[in-house]
Amino acid sequence: MADPALAVRGEAVLQIGEDQLVLRPTFAALSAAEAELGSLFALVNRAAEGKLLFTEITTLFWHVLRDRPAHVTRSVFDEAMAELGLARLTPVLKILLRQILQGQPAQSAAANG
Incomplete structure (x- = not known):
């Protein structure tokens, strides 16, 4: 499910049918998620306490989807998440969540400096 090379960059992959969807937590994506979900810090705290709602997970994933295929609508995505299961x-x-807490991966920072 998660390619180690992508994980180093703070990305993950979800396989939904024939589609491999890359999740990338960019600033814009996280800002959109926060606008819908509220504070990401509070979201991380709820996750740590085991109180994160399934709808919060799917909403976060929706907002960080990169290059979303046109046929993957929000309702299609939500149903696919339910089929995949927790x-x-x-x-x-x-x-x-690790990427949200840590920010830009060290590998990228090293490449810039």
């Missing part, structure tokens, strides 16, 4: 979504969520 056991398969949790490793992806961990990658995204």
Whole structure:
């Protein structure tokens, strides 16, 4: 489900049918997620306490989707998330939450300096 090379960059992959969807937590994507979900800090805290709602997970994932295919609408995406289930979504969520907490991966920062 999660390619290690993508995880180093703070990205994750979800396989939905024939589509491999890349999740990338950019500033714009996280800002959009925060506008819908509220504070990302509070979201991370709820996740740590085991109180994160399934709808919050799917909303976060929706906003950080990169290059979303036209046929993947919000309702199609939400149903696909339900079909995948929490056991398969949790490793992806961990990658995204780590990226939210840590910011830009060290590898990218080293390349810039």
